Amino acid sequence: MTDTHREAFKEEAHELLGELENALLELEKTPADEDLIGRVFRAMHTIKGSGAMFGFDDIAAFTHDVETVYDRVRGGKIAVTKPLIDLTLSACDAIRRMVGAPEGAALQDPQSASLTQSFRAVLHEQEQPAPGAAEAGAPAPPQRPPEKARRVTYRIRFQPVAELFVSGTNPILLLNELRGLGACTVVAHRERVPLIAELNPELCYTYWDIILTTERDVDAIRDVFIFVEDACELRIDVIDDEGWTDDDGGYKKLGEILVERGDLTLDEIKKALGSCKRIGDILVESGLVAPDKVESALVEQQHIREERQKRQAAEAAASVRVPAAKLDSLVNMVGELVTIQSRLSQLATRSGDLAIIQVAEEVERLIAELRDNTMSVRMLPIGTTFSKFQRLVRDLSTGLGKEIVLATEGGETELDKTVIEKLNDPLIHLIRNSIDHGIEKPEARRQAGKPAQGTIRLAAEHSGAHVFIRITDDGAGLDTEAIRAKAIERGMIAADATLSERELYALILAPGFSTAKEVTNVSGRGVGMDVVKRSIDALQGTIEITSQRGTGSTVSLKLPLTMAIIDGLLVRIAQAYFVMPLAAIEECVELTRADAAKAHGKNLTSIRGQIVPYIRLRERFSIDGQAPAIEQIVTTSIDGLTVGFVVDQVVGEHQTVIKTMGRVYRDVEAVSGATILGDGTVALILDLPKLLQGAEAEIRAQQQTGRG
Amino acid sequence: MEIRYSDRGVVRLEGELNIQEAGRLRELLLQAFGEVQELSLDLEGVTEADTACLQVLCSAHKSFLTANKTLTTTGVPAAPFIRTVDDSGYRRTVGCHSDPQRGCLWVIGGGRG
Numbered sequence: 001m002t003d004t005h006r007e008a009f010k011e012e013a014h015e016l017l018g019e020l021e022n023a024l025l026e027l028e029k030t031p032a033d034e035d036l037i038g039r040v041f042r043a044m045h046t047i048k049g050s051g052a053m054f055g056f057d058d059i060a061a062f063t064h065d066v067e068t069v070y071d072r073v074r075g076g077k078i079a080v081t082k083p084l085i086d087l088t089l090s091a092c093d094a095i096r097r098m099v100g101a102p103e104g105a106a107l108q109d110p111q112s113a114s115l116t117q118s119f120r121a122v123l124h125e126q127e128q129p130a131p132g133a134a135e136a137g138a139p140a141p142p143q144r145p146p147e148k149a150r151r152v153t154y155r156i157r158f159q160p161v162a163e164l165f166v167s168g169t170n171p172i173l174l175l176n177e178l179r180g181l182g183a184c185t186v187v188a189h190r191e192r193v194p195l196i197a198e199l200n201p202e203l204c205y206t207y208w209d210i211i212l213t214t215e216r217d218v219d220a221i222r223d224v225f226i227f228v229e230d231a232c233e234l235r236i237d238v239i240d241d242e243g244w245t246d247d248d249g250g251y252k253k254l255g256e257i258l259v260e261r262g263d264l265t266l267d268e269i270k271k272a273l274g275s276c277k278r279i280g281d282i283l284v285e286s287g288l289v290a291p292d293k294v295e296s297a298l299v300e301q302q303h304i305r306e307e308r309q310k311r312q313a314a315e316a317a318a319s320v321r322v323p324a325a326k327l328d329s330l331v332n333m334v335g336e337l338v339t340i341q342s343r344l345s346q347l348a349t350r351s352g353d354l355a356i357i358q359v360a361e362e363v364e365r366l367i368a369e370l371r372d373n374t375m376s377v378r379m380l381p382i383g384t385t386f387s388k389f390q391r392l393v394r395d396l397s398t399g400l401g402k403e404i405v406l407a408t409e410g411g412e413t414e415l416d417k418t419v420i421e422k423l424n425d426p427l428i429h430l431i432r433n434s435i436d437h438g439i440e441k442p443e444a445r446r447q448a449g450k451p452a453q454g455t456i457r458l459a460a461e462h463s464g465a466h467v468f469i470r471i472t473d474d475g476a477g478l479d480t481e482a483i484r485a486k487a488i489e490r491g492m493i494a495a496d497a498t499l500s501e502r503e504l505y506a507l508i509l510a511p512g513f514s515t516a517k518e519v520t521n522v523s524g525r526g527v528g529m530d531v532v533k534r535s536i537d538a539l540q541g542t543i544e545i546t547s548q549r550g551t552g553s554t555v556s557l558k559l560p561l562t563m564a565i566i567d568g569l570l571v572r573i574a575q576a577y578f579v580m581p582l583a584a585i586e587e588c589v590e591l592t593r594a595d596a597a598k599a600h601g602k603n604l605t606s607i608r609g610q611i612v613p614y615i616r617l618r619e620r621f622s623i624d625g626q627a628p629a630i631e632q633i634v635t636t637s638i639d640g641l642t643v644g645f646v647v648d649q650v651v652g653e654h655q656t657v658i659k660t661m662g663r664v665y666r667d668v669e670a671v672s673g674a675t676i677l678g679d680g681t682v683a684l685i686l687d688l689p690k691l692l693q694g695a696e697a698e699i700r701a702q703q704q705t706g707r708g
Numbered sequence: 709m710e711i712r713y714s715d716r717g718v719v720r721l722e723g724e725l726n727i728q729e730a731g732r733l734r735e736l737l738l739q740a741f742g743e744v745q746e747l748s749l750d751l752e753g754v755t756e757a758d759t760a761c762l763q764v765l766c767s768a769h770k771s772f773l774t775a776n777k778t779l780t781t782t783g784v785p786a787a788p789f790i791r792t793v794d795d796s797g798y799r800r801t802v803g804c805h806s807d808p809q810r811g812c813l814w815v816i817g818g819g820r821g
Contacts, residue, residue, distance in 0.1 A: 165727050165759075165760050170758060170759070171759050171796065172758065172759060172792065172795045172796050175795060175796065175797065176795060186795075186796070186797030187797045188759075188796055188797035188798045190763070190766050190798070193763050193766050193767045193770065194767060195767060195770055195771040195774060196734060196737055196738050196741055196764070196767045196768045196770075196771040197738065197771070199734055199763070199764065199767045201727075201730035201731050201733070201734045201760060201763070201764050202727065202730065202731070202760065204759070204760075204763070205763055206759060206762075206763060206796075208797055210797075295800060
């Protein structure tokens with residue numbers, strides 16, 4: 001066994017354990033959920049199976065008992081309780097330790113030994129009255145081979161004798177037992193049910209077709225009917241076994257199924273096929289087959305199709321593990337390629353050679369696709385990160401004597417891998433803050449008229465080229481007075497400064513606040529928020545805090561989807577080029593000198609009757625020279641506000657490979673990065689919200705001096 | 709099983725619809741079959757059901773259809789009833805072929821369970 005295989009197993013085990021934990025935590029909330037129980041069982045089963053395969057015998061042995069317990073849970077013989085969940089969570093931790101530990105060390109681990117004892121105790125408790133106790137409790141040798149069993153689909157026709165009910169048999173129990181074996185579709189045939197005048201209500205007129213896909217063998221099916229063996233006709237046929245029988249394209253035709261079942265002869269089919277309707281309708285209308293039989297055959301067709309689709313989906317889902325570093329270098333190369341491509345396009349256009357232009361366009365199209373594909377490879381759903389926090393919330397809140405649930409939304413939202421990785425720590429910090437300081441103790445909550453159980457909501461959603469992540473708690477909220485007092489004390493604001501709530505909350509992101517213990521105790525926030533801010537800044541994201549005293553706070557993180565390449569609009573002012581992120585842009589309109597004059601010196605213009613304020617970038621960046629007679633306003637939507645930016649010329653769309661700015665320029669406001677154009681010129685990427693904020697602040701300052 | 713009649717030809721069945729009650733259920737429906745042209749069954753109050761009673765309902769439906777009469781259900785049947793219909797494989801996506809409207813007691817609440 002090579003090390004790479006063992007490494008692969010370790011990686012897989014960590015993933016499985018993560019999933020297992022999630023399933024367990026969910027199961028704690030809905031203990032009767034069979035899907036979840038199934039998930040727990042399967043995860044344990046896989047860990048055991050692949051553990052044994054890769055020589056982790058200690059893990060296989062340890063997991064065996066846990067698996068056995070969950071097999072019983074699955075069979076409804078053991079109930080899911082909180083102690084059982086706790087025990088299993090500890091088992092997850094133990095397995096995690098074993099995966100990390102040197103071989104054989106784990107079995108000597110006293111903790112895992114006592115866990116094994118506990119699981120066996122659970123089994124013994126259940127066993128006392130139950131039959132079939134012989135197999136359980138036995139020590140470790142895995143009973144089933146770890147290889148994956150084949151899924152076979154059976155067609156079962158169950159025709160009980162009329163006196164079935166009289167003998168006290170409930171056919172539904174039998175059917176449900178079959179359902180326990182695997183994916184199962186049941187169709188009852190009722191054509192034998194007579195008219196009500198002739199009906200003997202105590203006789204069974206119904207018979208059944210059951211299509212069952214299971215990993216168990218035919219004997220397991222026969223066992224279900226063991227008590228009615230003499231009171232029924234039972235026919236079991238294999239109709240599909242993972243492509244071991246005929247598997248050429250689609251499943252059998254309806255007529256073939258009916259003939260195979262003996263419901264119809266081949267001649268009758270051929271005759272019926274003479275007309276041109278759907279065969280099911282023809283057969284029923286001509287009275288050859290009872291409608292139930294047709295429906296049953298259709299159900300079989302459907303069942304097999306679904307099974308085969310599932311199998312295909314499972315095969316398609318097969319994935320390749322690639323080291324992240326390889327992906328990163330791929331992205332880098334695509335970035336270079338994008339830059340070169342825009343250069344090629346420029347040269348081609350300049351040359352005017354049609355053949356070259358055509359090739360350049362083709363290359364451009366392909367590279368755009370390549371770029372999108374490469375980016376999507378790096379995209380991961382944020383849900384995996386979210387679910388990690390369930391355990392954190394559970395453990396932390398229990399430790400603090402608080403009742404807190406974590407609700408998550410939008411876990412399917414995809415973000416660049418690197419963004420997700422760097423998001424982990426800030427999110428933990430924010431959630432910790434909410435648990436620690438935001439949400440009150442149960443009694444305090446009750447007094448405040450809130451439910452004793454606090455809720456932390458973690459939500460993610462897409463919006464243009466950004467992802468919003470919101471951490472909301474229904475706790476005490478921020479104490480604005482305490483924040484103000486502290487800020488004044490630390491000289492961060494003047495004693496008489498008027499700040500909006502938003503600005504006030506933003507103060508707690510300042511480094512000075514992190515060490516201020518008093519404020520932490522009063523306001524409940526400020527612990528290391530500067531660290532969070534720094535991480536989010538590094539991701540080119542922004543933080544916004546809103547809060548209401550007594551009802552809770554929300555921290556919103558706005559993050560770029562990716563940090564590598566964006567779609568931008570290239571604009572020019574004099575000889576300087578700038579890129580605006582395309583996602584925020586609404587439209588481009590002309591601005592003539594006459595238009596500008598109409599506004600009497602105010603930077604306002606009317607677009608289709610709507611007054612739109614604009615910012616002259618030429619002025620903002622103090623670029624010398626005369627603006628052309630006709631300028632362009634690029635209108636954008638920033639935080640719901642329509643704002644125009646005036647430039648000399650709109651060059652066009654540009655795939656922008658983002659290069660971070662050197663350290664010297666890191667603190668330059670209004671510029672979020674730079675990119676290199678095809679001809680080698682550097683274009684700055686504008687941070688439109690920051691530009692707007694800067695302009696707003698300037699206007700406010702002017703107004704204040706104007707007043708004073 | 710409890711049976712309640714309302715003024716609009718609706719019969720409300722409540723409680724357990726099982727083999728012990730199948731005889732009474734049959735008598736009730738047989739009698740109604742002889743007396744009315746249209747009958748509607750209200751199954752909201754059913755707390756338990758089994759295959760025997762489903763057979764009786766199915767048989768009644770067939771009889772009504774054969775005699776050009778109407779038997780329908782009203783409202784949403786109780787969850788235990790729907791579960792029995794699903795568990796016993798009685799649910800259908802298309803109604804009875806003998807019914808011109810393709811109506812059926814077993815096409816309940818949309819898709820197959």
